[in-house]
Amino acid sequence: MERRKLGQGLEVSAQGLGCMGMSEFYGAGDDFESIATIHEAIDLGVNFLDTADMYGPFKNEILVGSAIKSRRSDVVLATKFGNERGEDGSYKGVNGKPDYVLAACDNSLRRLGVDVIDLYYQHRVDRTVPIEETWGALKSLVDAGKVRYLGISEASSATIERAHAVHPVTALQSEYSLWTRDPEDGVLDTCRRLGIGFVAYSPLGRGFLTSEASNRASEDPTDFRSVNPRFIGEAGEKNLALVNNLERIANEKGVSVAQLSLAWVLSRGKDVVPIPGTKRRKWLRENVAAGDIHLSDDDCAQLEAAVPREAVAGDRYHERSMGTLNG
Numbered sequence: 001m002e003r004r005k006l007g008q009g010l011e012v013s014a015q016g017l018g019c020m021g022m023s024e025f026y027g028a029g030d031d032f033e034s035i036a037t038i039h040e041a042i043d044l045g046v047n048f049l050d051t052a053d054m055y056g057p058f059k060n061e062i063l064v065g066s067a068i069k070s071r072r073s074d075v076v077l078a079t080k081f082g083n084e085r086g087e088d089g090s091y092k093g094v095n096g097k098p099d100y101v102l103a104a105c106d107n108s109l110r111r112l113g114v115d116v117i118d119l120y121y122q123h124r125v126d127r128t129v130p131i132e133e134t135w136g137a138l139k140s141l142v143d144a145g146k147v148r149y150l151g152i153s154e155a156s157s158a159t160i161e162r163a164h165a166v167h168p169v170t171a172l173q174s175e176y177s178l179w180t181r182d183p184e185d186g187v188l189d190t191c192r193r194l195g196i197g198f199v200a201y202s203p204l205g206r207g208f209l210t211s212e213a214s215n216r217a218s219e220d221p222t223d224f225r226s227v228n229p230r231f232i233g234e235a236g237e238k239n240l241a242l243v244n245n246l247e248r249i250a251n252e253k254g255v256s257v258a259q260l261s262l263a264w265v266l267s268r269g270k271d272v273v274p275i276p277g278t279k280r281r282k283w284l285r286e287n288v289a290a291g292d293i294h295l296s297d298d299d300c301a302q303l304e305a306a307v308p309r310e311a312v313a314g315d316r317y318h319e320r321s322m323g324t325l326n327g
Helices: 029-043 058-070 099-113 131-143 156-168 187-194 233-253 256-264 281-290 298-305
Strands: 003-005 011-013 048-050 076-081 083-085 091-094 117-122 145-154 171-175 195-199 270-272
Touching: 003 029, 011 076, 011 195, 029 058, 029 117, 029 281, 058 076, 058 099, 076 099, 099 117, 099 131, 117 131, 131 145, 145 156, 171 187, 187 195, 233 256, 233 298, 256 270, 256 281, 256 298
Parallel strands: 048 076, 076 117, 117 145, 145 171, 171 195, 195 270
Antiparallel strands: 003 011, 083 091
């Protein structure tokens, strides 16, 4: 597995593993298969694991912690704070208050069963708290040895710059794929100017950019894609036509749509690290194999023509979703 460097010299595998779906949002999970998937990812050279306190809530950190208990030195562990939830799963809002930052970190360390978090992200920006205050608390966690590197998710260029002035930002994590190109509107340039790595979540469009039709929509009420604007209704049909375009190209190349879509994200630069999420070893193996696909400039142009930015229908998140809360 190729290695790539994020900001401040943090080296990770070229692909990471998003663990969120193992515990919530994508229907029922299987802890045994999820842990087996994490172990196989490490065996295949995927050392960059991504979780957050809100996933579950809290269950995903416990799951990941149990999976890496005997393999801590083999992984770069990333988790997040900022989307505050109750034990009952209720959503309390975005919280960037300094006292909360410190408490959230201690709770994550306990659930994960580790002494230090390798990469700690602010999951969403609290617009009621100056970013300098939130990042002052984060800097104190680095100074205390509880966190090695700091990141931020779904933040604007201006917010990234302000955070970076308090303590160097190692990574920006935002959605990026063939059907979500928003980071190209300035944020990627900001990251590169400041020496910040880019971690691409949902590089397969939450399963839409795959050959599995069953992954594109779900009637399971515990699967948030059942109400995702890009998966349902007229928008879903329009987007399915775009994926069919990708399927034709994938068939010509003898690869899967998922592999082709991941290869495109990997081609965006050596500072871009996709973290496709899966809870099954089958899909993990398929994703990892995408690293062997090398796309030419012409190949990339063909893919971008097959999925034009302006042709993608629907908002990224349901209007009441946490995902709309960006900084």
